[in-house]
Amino acid sequence: STPAWVQALDKYVASKPIEELAADLGLEPKEIIMLVANENPYGMSQKVKDKIAHAALNLNRYPDADSCYLQKALSKKYGLPQDWFVVTSGSSELLGLTAQTVLSEGKNAIIPQYSFSLYPMVAKLCGAEIREVPATSDYNADLQRILEQIDENTRLIFLTNPNNPTGTYLSEKEIIDFLEKVPSNVVVLFDEAYVEFLEKELQPDSLEIVKRFPNVIIARTFSKAYGLAGCRVGYGIAQPELLELINRVRHPFNVNDLSQLAAIAALEDQEFLETTLKNNREGIAQLAKAFDELGLSYMGLHSNFITVKVGDGAKIVGELLKKGIIVRKMNSYDLPEWIRVTVGTKEQNERFLEELKELL
Ligand code: PMP
Secondary structure (H helix, E strand, C coil): CCCHHHHCHHHHHHHCCHHHHHHHHCCCHHHCEECCCCCCCCCCCHHHHHHHHHHCCCCCCCCCCCCHHHHHHHHHHHCCCHHHEEEECHHHHHHHHHHHHHCCCCCEEEEECCCCCHHHHHHHHCCCEEEEECCCCCCCCCHHHHHHHCCCCEEEEEEECCCCCCCCCCCHHHHHHHHHHCCCCCEEEEECCCHHHCCHHHCCCHHHHHHHCCCEEEEEECCCCCCCHHHCCEEEECCHHHHHHHHHHCCCCCCCHHHHHHHHHHHHCHHHHHHHHHHHHHHHHHHHHHHHHHCCCEECCCCCEEEEECCCHHHHHHHHHHCCEECEECHHHCCCCEEEEECCCHHHHHHHHHHHHHHC
């Protein structure tokens, strides 16, 4: 008797308007707790809101085609020239642009097991062969096995640091040892969508890595720690020669005016970012403590989500859904006993934990 839309949940729930989702569930919108898409549960910076509210009244002109002012702001933040940055519609667009730049039929892309589902999609769209490499026993990317899979047709390797959905991370030493062995005609895309959440002492010096390796591109986003998922804005950092190629496939005006302004304002509001990181650390500790008390295994405390082993993941996700709590099942990752929960506010985490305890 499970409605079809519940079965199809993973495909569309993250983008369904909350009002509609609530109506489908027979609940009030305020009863819905979205812990499914690793968004910022605290919303967005007030300074960003003020900036966009004003700009929203003036949208008759085209936006800056290359997001120059955002490039400038990034250049100032990171101390690298402006042409080391490309601004994209979410980091998702950058993943696709990088694939289009280097992949085609006859070439292959290497993707670790338990990676973000968009990687194989963008690579397949370019006609490339996908080489999925089994993870290590602790669910991390197996860098040695990845090296063994490289051949003369390999053009792209995706690595996520920290990883979604396992929350595992790669150390700077592991990354450098690995890059030293990767041929220079293979582009390595480090997807750092969640890097802000990784403890400072565990963060690799990505800028030094990009400066040293011309075949590396770092993908970052404003969707997670900065709370701007709805704006669709992300960026890449790489040497200008590589970005020049990527820019050939990027459409001009790919990022709208409001999103460019929102991202610039978000970069300036360091206080909002720090508060988000502090809240997230507290939320991670709250969830981990409760999982320990329940005797549940979990992975990854280095991001804004935890993936936890609950038994029949799909069943738990379905039961939580009836109560309006939306979390992610892991069947598509071949981890049917696990669910992924985004760190919410303290109250949202409490509600989720109460319901989970009851179900277990
Ligand atoms: N990379 C990873 C690992 C992600 O989890 C996500 C979002 N779920 C993205 C990239 C894409 O994020 P966006 O396009 O919003 O920047």
